[in-house]
Structures are given as C-alpha cells and as structure tokens.
Amino acid sequence: MVVSIIAFVYGYGGMFVSGNATLANIYPVTASLELINYRSYDSAVHWNAFTCLFSIVAAFLISAVFVFTAKGNITVKAAKNHKKTTTKKGW
Numbered sequence: 001m002v003v004s005i006i007a008f009v010y011g012y013g014g015m016f017v018s019g020n021a022t023l024a025n026i027y028p029v030t031a032s033l034e035l036i037n038y039r040s041y042d043s044a045v046h047w048n049a050f051t052c053l054f055s056i057v058a059a060f061l062i063s064a065v066f067v068f069t070a071k072g073n074i075t076v077k078a079a080k081n082h083k084k085t086t087t088k089k090g091w
C-alpha cells in the first residue's frame with residue numbers, strides 16, 4: 001500500500017514538471033522521453049540531452065545503492081548458503 005501511495009505522488013509530480021523545461025530535463029520520466037526523441041518534431045519542446053542523461057544515470061545509481069544496501073540481501077544469501085550446506089550433508 002505504501003508503494004502505491006509513493007507511485008501516485010511520484011506520478012502526480014510529473015504534472016507540475018511538464019510545465020517547466022528545466023524540471024522536465026531533470027525528472028527521470030520526462031528525461032527518458034528525451035532519450036527516445038519523443039516530440040522531436042515540435043519546435044516548442046527543448047531538451048537538454050546531457051541533463052536528461054545525467055538524470056537517468058543518477059536515478060539508476062540511487063536505485064543500485066538501494067538494492068545493494070538492502071538488509072534483505074544478506075538474509076537471502078545466508079539462507080542460500082545454509083540450504084546448500086544442509087543438503088550436501090544429507091547425501
């Protein structure tokens with residue numbers, strides 16, 4: 001439930017970002033649209049490719065930090081090692 005609320009707030013923030021070109025280059029959802037040349041035909045849309053790429057890389061790095069520092073990973077690795085040692089002893 002908490003993740004659904006976070007996703008809603010994150011998506012709702014995109015509505016405010018779309019009106020400001022600087023924020024649109026930083027916001028990862030709209031930055032990814034620039035990387036695929038979305039609305040490149042429209043002369044009113046101005047993208048900064050470097051800023052958009054930096055935003056996507058920063059979001060990826062933050063996600064990687066969350067994944068690798070999660071406490072659940074340690075428990076899963078320990079459980080796998082424990083499972084391997086117990087099955088080898090039985091045979």
